[in-house]
Amino acid sequence: MLNFTSLYSGSSGNCLFVETENTKILVDAGVSLKRIETGLTSINVSPEDIDGVIVTHEHSDHIQSLGNLSKKFNIPVYATSKTYDAMPKQTEKISDINKNNIKIDEHFSIGDINITPFQIPHDAADPCGFTLVVDNKKISIATDIGHMNNNILKYIDGSEFILLEANYDSNVLKYTKYPFKLKERIAGPNGHLSNKIAGQTINYLIKSGLKNAVLGHLSKESNFPELAYQTVIDELLSNGTNIDDFKLSVANRDLPGKLIHIN
Ligand SMILES: [Zn+2]
Numbered sequence: 001m002l003n004f005t006s007l008y009s010g011s012s013g014n015c016l017f018v019e020t021e022n023t024k025i026l027v028d029a030g031v032s033l034k035r036i037e038t039g040l041t042s043i044n045v046s047p048e049d050i051d052g053v054i055v056t057h058e059h060s061d062h063i064q065s066l067g068n069l070s071k072k073f074n075i076p077v078y079a080t081s082k083t084y085d086a087m088p089k090q091t092e093k094i095s096d097i098n099k100n101n102i103k104i105d106e107h108f109s110i111g112d113i114n115i116t117p118f119q120i121p122h123d124a125a126d127p128c129g130f131t132l133v134v135d136n137k138k139i140s141i142a143t144d145i146g147h148m149n150n151n152i153l154k155y156i157d158g159s160e161f162i163l164l165e166a167n168y169d170s171n172v173l174k175y176t177k178y179p180f181k182l183k184e185r186i187a188g189p190n191g192h193l194s195n196k197i198a199g200q201t202i203n204y205l206i207k208s209g210l211k212n213a214v215l216g217h218l219s220k221e222s223n224f225p226e227l228a229y230q231t232v233i234d235e236l237l238s239n240g241t242n243i244d245d246f247k248l249s250v251a252n253r254d255l256p257g258k259l260i261h262i263n
């Protein structure tokens, strides 16, 4: 068994859930503790049963309640040492025994989930995405990506499922009220991934067996769920890719999505 649920995904807060028969983990804890508890309850999971939280990077939309979550329910945290250093207010709440140091490109396991953090281009201390392998089935979590590159593609290649960032539409971004500097950051090489590049990435991954993708980390101001979805579908169709057996959906920013059964 390998199940995925996006509890919350978007530029306002991220928390994802993955489970196997004997292991339950969260990726990031970027909403309030109350919302994490509510989200888990809605999928019939008790926070006490979470075996670990793996952390992508220290931006607040990924770690807002990490320290309190770990402390209240005695949950192990997995982050790189640079990420711990970059979020001192969270790190000080995590007991030493729950502090696990991970390294980019080095495998580790939580229960029966084999995890590899891979580097992503983003303006944080030591940001990463994750591949999770269970019984030879690979799933990938890749958000906060300034630009797609061969290193990321090498890691996520062969995934059955991916939660992939589709942060903004280039045209909508141009017309939002954001200050120029912020627009420049979002579209820059260490900012976020556009719908179009998400589409190209999914098109590439379908050739190596991708069956299901959820678009996540959508911007509230520079994107719309329908637009992200349609841009990716258009990219696939314009490449003549067969999408009969492929499932695409968009993660909800504020509500837990439905459970996706991968294996
Ligand atoms: Zn970020």
Ligand SMILES: [Zn+2]
Pocket: 010, 011, 014, 059, 061, 062, 144, 217
């Ligand atoms: Zn983020």
